[in-house]
Amino acid sequence: MADRAATGLEVRLSQAGPIALQVEMDCAAGEVLALVGPSGSGKSTVLRCIAGVIRARSGRIAAGGEAWFDSDAGVSLPPRHRSAGFVFQNYALFPHMSAQANVEAAMGHVAPGERAARARALLDRVNLKGLESRRPAELSGGQQQRVAVARALARDPRVLLLDEPFSAVDRSTRQILYRELAILRRDLAMPVVLVTHDLDEAAMLADRMCILHRGRTLQAAAPHELMLRPASSLVARLVDVKNIFRGRVLGHDESAGTTLLEGLGQRLEALFDGRFAAGTEVQWAIPGSHVILHRRDRPSRGERENPVRGVIADFLPLGENASVVIRVDGPGEHLRVTFPLHVARRNGLEAGAEVVVSLLRDGIHLMKD
Amino acid sequence: MDWNALTLSIELAAWTMAVLLPVGIALGRLLAWRQFAWKPLAEGILALPLVLPPTVLGFYLLVGLGAASPVGQWYQSAFGRPLVFSFEGLLVASVVFNLPFAIQPMQRAFESIPRDVRDAAACCGLTPWQALVRIELPLAWPGILSGMVMTFAHTLGEFGVVLMVGGSIPGETRTVAIAIYDSVQSFDNAAAGVMSAVLLGLSLVAMALVYATSARRTRGRG
Numbered sequence: 001m002a003d004r005a006a007t008g009l010e011v012r013l014s015q016a017g018p019i020a021l022q023v024e025m026d027c028a029a030g031e032v033l034a035l036v037g038p039s040g041s042g043k044s045t046v047l048r049c050i051a052g053v054i055r056a057r058s059g060r061i062a063a064g065g066e067a068w069f070d071s072d073a074g075v076s077l078p079p080r081h082r083s084a085g086f087v088f089q090n091y092a093l094f095p096h097m098s099a100q101a102n103v104e105a106a107m108g109h110v111a112p113g114e115r116a117a118r119a120r121a122l123l124d125r126v127n128l129k130g131l132e133s134r135r136p137a138e139l140s141g142g143q144q145q146r147v148a149v150a151r152a153l154a155r156d157p158r159v160l161l162l163d164e165p166f167s168a169v170d171r172s173t174r175q176i177l178y179r180e181l182a183i184l185r186r187d188l189a190m191p192v193v194l195v196t197h198d199l200d201e202a203a204m205l206a207d208r209m210c211i212l213h214r215g216r217t218l219q220a221a222a223p224h225e226l227m228l229r230p231a232s233s234l235v236a237r238l239v240d241v242k243n244i245f246r247g248r249v250l251g252h253d254e255s256a257g258t259t260l261l262e263g264l265g266q267r268l269e270a271l272f273d274g275r276f277a278a279g280t281e282v283q284w285a286i287p288g289s290h291v292i293l294h295r296r297d298r299p300s301r302g303e304r305e306n307p308v309r310g311v312i313a314d315f316l317p318l319g320e321n322a323s324v325v326i327r328v329d330g331p332g333e334h335l336r337v338t339f340p341l342h343v344a345r346r347n348g349l350e351a352g353a354e355v356v357v358s359l360l361r362d363g364i365h366l367m368k369d
Numbered sequence: 370m371d372w373n374a375l376t377l378s379i380e381l382a383a384w385t386m387a388v389l390l391p392v393g394i395a396l397g398r399l400l401a402w403r404q405f406a407w408k409p410l411a412e413g414i415l416a417l418p419l420v421l422p423p424t425v426l427g428f429y430l431l432v433g434l435g436a437a438s439p440v441g442q443w444y445q446s447a448f449g450r451p452l453v454f455s456f457e458g459l460l461v462a463s464v465v466f467n468l469p470f471a472i473q474p475m476q477r478a479f480e481s482i483p484r485d486v487r488d489a490a491a492c493c494g495l496t497p498w499q500a501l502v503r504i505e506l507p508l509a510w511p512g513i514l515s516g517m518v519m520t521f522a523h524t525l526g527e528f529g530v531v532l533m534v535g536g537s538i539p540g541e542t543r544t545v546a547i548a549i550y551d552s553v554q555s556f557d558n559a560a561a562g563v564m565s566a567v568l569l570g571l572s573l574v575a576m577a578l579v580y581a582t583s584a585r586r587t588r589g590r591g
Contacts, residue, residue, distance in 0.1 A: 053488040079491035086492040092485035096507045105503065106493035155494055 006065045009159050009191040011050060015057035019045050022216040023059070027159075027191035027208075033220070034194045034206035037238065042215035043195040044089070047161050050193065051086050052079040063158045063191070082159075085152030089164040091144045093136040099123060099147045100132040106154040122150040127180065142173040149184070160192045166201060181205060199240055203227075211238050233283040233367050242336040244285045246369070251278045258361065265330035268306045270364035283367045290363020291337045294356040295347055306359040310335065315351045317341055326355055370563045373540055374548035381456070381544060382524035385463040386517050389471040392464075393516050397475030398505070402487075416473070418466040427533025430462045434534065454536050459544075462534040463524050470519040478512020479505065511582040522575035525568060 007029035013021045019042055027033040035043050048054045049069070050061055058071035067075050068082045085106075093102050103119040110118060123132055126146035136144055145165055152160060165181075166174045182205060185192060196202050202209050203223035210220035218238070219231040230236035236244050247263030254272055261268045263284055276282055294307070313334065314325035322344040326335040337357070339349070349355065400412060418426055434452045435441045444452040452458040482505060490500035506513070528546040535542030537551060545564055552561035 048488070051488070051492050053491055079488070080494045080496060084492060086489065088485045088489060090483075090485060092483065092489035094486065094489070094504055094508075105490075105495065108494045108499075151489075151493065 007191075008064075009050070009193065010060070010062045011046070013046065013049055013056040013059035013061070015059075020215040021045065021049075021056055021059075023212070024217050025210045025220060027193055029064075029191055030189050031208065032185055032192045032194055032206045034196055034202035034209045034223075035212055036196060036199060036202045036209050037212035039197055041212045043197070043212055044163055045215070046212065047086075047163050047193065047195050050082075050159065051084045051161055052077060052082045066158075083155060083157050085155050085157035085160045087145070087148045087152045087160075087162045087165045090168055091136070091148040093144055093147055093151070095136050098133045098135055099128060099139065099143075099150075102136070102147055103150045103154045106151050109156070119150075119154065122154055123147070125153075126150045126184070140173075141169040142177055145169060145177060146180070149181075158190055160188065160190055162192065162194045164195055164197070166196070166198075178204060209239075211235050213238060227287060228363070229365050230285065230367065233285070236283075236285045236367065241285045241287055243288070243291075244283055245333060247282055247284050247366075249276045249278055249280045249282055249366070259366070261364070261366070264308060264328050264333055264335075266308070268359060268364060269361050270366060271362055273366045276366055281369045283369055285365050285367065286359050286363045288337045290360040291335060292358045292360060293337075293339060293343065293347060293349075294358065304358075305361050306364075307356055308335070308359060309354070309356050312349060312351055312353045312355055315344070315349060317344075322349065324349060326357065370560055370567075371543075371545070371548040371552075374543050374545045375564070375567065377456075377540065377543065378525050378545040381459060381463055382521045384460050385467055385524050386520050388460070388464050389467055389520055390513075390517060393471035393475045394506075394509075394513065397472050397512075397516070398479045400472070400476045401479035416469045419469050423466070423527070423529025424533060426466055427462070427530040430465065430530065430534050434458055434461060453534055454538060454542060456541055459531060459535040459542050462530050463527070466527060466530050467520045467523055470523050471516040474512045474515035474519065475509065476512075478509035478515075481512075482508050514582050515579045518575045518579050522572045525571060 008031070009027040011023055011025050013023040015021045021042055023046055025033065025035070035046060037043050045054065049056045052068065055069070055076055056071075059069065060067065060071070061069040063083070067073065068077045069075060094105060097105065100116070100119050100123065103122055104115045107115045107118065120132060123129065126149050128143060128146050128150070131139065131143060136147065139147065145168070148165070166177055169177065178201070194202070194206060206223060208220055209223050209226050211218045211226070213234065219226060219235050221229070226235070227239050227241065230239060230241060233244050245263050247261050247268075250260040250262055250267065252259050252272060252274065254274075257272045259270045259273045259276070261270050261282075261284060270284070308328055310326040310328040312324060313327040314323075316323045320341055321338050322341045324337050324339060324344065326337065327333075328335060335357070396415070400408065431453060432438065433440060436445060436451055436453070441452050452461070486504065486508075487500065490504045495503065526546060527544075528550065531542070531544050531547060535544075537543045537547045543551070545568060549561050549564045549568070552558070552564065
């Protein structure tokens with residue numbers, strides 16, 4: 001952890017207004033941390049606080065062991081003394097300058113004679129060779145984003161901050177830019193904070209995700225971990241876990257590694273979770289990926305795990321997948337699952353059909369009520 | 370044709386521009402980006418010359434700069450002559466009645482620079498002064514130019530305030546607008562005609578310049 005503090009980014013912010021903030025997050029050198037939350041959750045505000053263009057009431061921001069902001073010590077460096085590269089949502093390029101001049105504008109620390117060559121090298125690195133003399137208005141959205149990335153890196157920053165950098169381009173360009181960022185980041189040794197409201201984007205590009213809700217950081221973990229083990233039902237909803245139910249812990253069988261749960265009107269086996277005593281009311285979630293369809297043609301492994309019967313209440317083909325809502329027999333609660341369309345077709349899934357699924361034990365995750 | 374009056378008018382316009390260029394940039398930028406409680410009042414005061422009758426503005430300037438006023442007394446003791454009915458007095462009046470013409474276009478120009486672009490300048494490591502010179506002024510220059518051209522044209526054309534504060538002293542306070550009035554009063558329509566045509570031409574060129582820069586700005590954004 002000492003290493004982490006020496007090279008990484010450490011952010012603690014708190015204020016009651018004008019935008020309420022209660023933020024605690026860390027990002028190690030070379031790590032991409034996605035700051036994820038619905039719009040209005042304060043993501044951009046946090047990023048701006050790190051860059052120093054706005055100032056939180058209290059807290060501490062340190063990069064590479066150097067305090068950029070420390071309300072207790074009365075430290076608040078202006079943006080120009082914080083070595084942060086910032087890619088703005090709409091890029092905020094200087095419209096009267098060429099791509100090359102935009103990048104050179106951030107090279108105040110470089111000897112004047114070396115700036116042109118270094119700016120060209122950076123533009124080359126973001127695949128803009130040959131477009132150095134174009135002004136922003138003469139570049140496409142994707143090209144403007146690349147100039148913005150080159151300009152942010154031109155400062156040789158200790159921290160790279162990306163504010164929704166893919167939101168202003170079309171889908172196909174976005175796919176290309178994802179690849180480019182993934183390649184670029186291999187060589188980046190600084191902490192990278194990516195603000196996005198897009199969970200898929202965060203899961204694809206980030207090593208860890210930090211969930212922000214109404215200015216408060218709720219949980220930070222690897223994307224997979226976060227989707228599978230959300231700390232609360234609020235986090236579960238924010239990471240788009242569809243199946244969240246109420247239940248009650250019946251007891252534990254520690255030797256078998258299971259916790260027994262009453263849910264969906266039946267007895268379910270979950271992975272052992274000693275945090276909850278028998279009798280505790282809990283919420284539990286299961287991702288769609290851990291709901292297995294019992295096939296009609298041949299039974300498969302896992303079918304004995306938590307079988308649940310129901311009727312298909314809604315069947316909606318969406319591209320190559322089918323979105324299926326199963327009304328569970330008994331309590332009438334709904335399970336939402338996505339199956340590949342061909343699997344759904346082969347198994348005769350359609351509205352009104354009876355179906356049996358298994359809830360895999362590993363996927364059932366208990367949360368505080 | 371009173372060439373003397375025309376020269377005086379142009380001199381007055383040039384000095385007014387020289388004073389209002391830094392003042393307009395500073396105030397325009399402040400009003401564009403800062404929020405403060407009494408901002409509407411400040412903007413209202415600065416816009417007053419647009420709506421007040423020139424005689425009212427002239428009257429208050431006459432009282433405010435006159436021999437009985439603190440400003441007038443200070444000027445008298447410092448320079449040994451009265452401020453009103455002098456070129457300097459006229460310049461003070463000209464600066465005051467041109468405030469909205471200079472500041473408003475500059476304020477609009479600074480307002481049109483997105484907050485993110487200003488923040489980007491700071492995040493690129495530029496000092497506030499570097500950001501002003503390299504980013505803000507180049508982006509705001511069409512508005513700054515408009516403000517200056519409006520000031521120039523308006524100074525040439527102002528009549529009421531000049532008459533109230535300056536009178537019509539040849540070579541000191543008799544501007545071309547006053548000279549035209551005096552010519553007509555003395556039935557010299559030929560001289561009035563020539564001077565009016567010169568003013569008309571200058572004003573037309575100035576306004577065309579304002580529209581040309583704003584058109585250029587619009588195209589540049591598109």
